[in-house]
Amino acid sequence: MQTGLLMLASADAVRLPLSWQFGYNTPHLRPLVERTRDPEGLGRLQENVDPRRWASVGGGRARLALTRIMIAKGGGLADITAGDAFEYATELRKSNRDQAGGTLFYSWLRDLGNLPPDAPVTLRFLHRVTGQLSCEQLVDRHGVACAPIRELLIDHLEERRPRLDYSTLDNLARNLTRNFWSDLEIHHPGINSLDLPPGVATAWKERFRPGSSDGSNLTAPWRKRSSSAPTTPNCS
Structure with missing residues (x-):
């Protein structure tokens, strides 16, 4: 029927x-x-x-x-x-x-x-x-210059959202955008790939090591990438 x-x-x-x-x-x-x-x-x-x-x-x-x-x-x-x-x-x-x-x-x-x-x-x-923002808004509030990376972040958050409470999702979005990718774009203008050169990755970890002037104790986002994580885009 x-x-x-x-x-x-x-x-x-x-x-x-x-x-x-x-x-x-x-x-x-x-x-x-x-x-x-x-x-x-x-x-x-x-x-x-x-x-x-x-x-x-x-x-x-x-x-x-x-x-x-x-x-x-x-x-x-x-x-x-x-x-x-x-x-x-x-x-x-x-x-x-x-x-x-x-x-x-x-x-x-x-x-x-x-x-x-x-x-x-x-x-x-x-x-x-x-009081809740969409995944697109959670990413855009911190600014991401590279369009393919922006789309990747939004899609990743949308895939995670059904399994997370809003506070956890908000923190995840902040770590991936402001504390990770937006920070990389500030320190390395024109960066366009998640395939980070060793020096870039080391510099980022140094900025966010415990007790550093910039930041917080974060685990590098690529360390715990799930098997369903999308492939790395490139802005070029």
């Missing part, structure tokens, strides 16, 4: 409220809607988004957000309004589900030109209600 309901929703024959969708988890929803609802609009969006971001964990959540809004409100991507986006972000917060990447879809819509010029630039203010 539920499979038939999803088919009807993907064809815009019925509307499924967001609250119902958050209570019904299925891996078939997004692929089904992406194949049948506004494939032209989704194709334009995909061309407009970095392929790595599109295929990332956060990108998958953003795509799911768009499909959920379309089957809740009807129509295609061009019919999604800023109010629809606000409602989705609010319902996501109320559902107590993991919110990583919960507003990325809105940035995509703005970049695609689907929202009016006077629409809010971001949905960032919603995070002030909960």
Whole structure:
């Protein structure tokens, strides 16, 4: 019965409220809607988004957000309004589900030109209600010049977020950005790879050894890299 309901929703024959969708988890929803609802609009969006971001964990959540809004409100991507986006972000917060990447879809819509010029630039203010920042905001607050490294950090935090409480995630983001990569960019302008020369790695560890003037007792981030860690990007 539920499979038939999803088919009807993907064809815009019925509307499924967001609250119902958050209570019904299925891996078939997004692929089904992406194949049948506004494939032209989704194709334009995909061309407009970095392929790595599109295929990332956060990108998958953003795509799911768009499909959920379309089957809740009807129509295609061009019919999604800023109010629809606000409602989705609010319902996501109320559902107590993991919110990583919960507003990325809105940035995509703005970049695609689907929202009016006077629409809010971001949905960032919603995070002030909960006091929690998105993974993208956790990285951007410290500044990362190398775009591929920035994307890598965001994707890593999004993958870790479901298993961490917010305080732990916040500390992890601070160590990886401000205390590690942003520090490297300050001391080694133009650095563009995690494959650090021995001298660069030694200098960083010296700056953050216990009792040093700069910092804290940190373990080099590459020492405990998980088997699922993404490959090292390069900014060049």
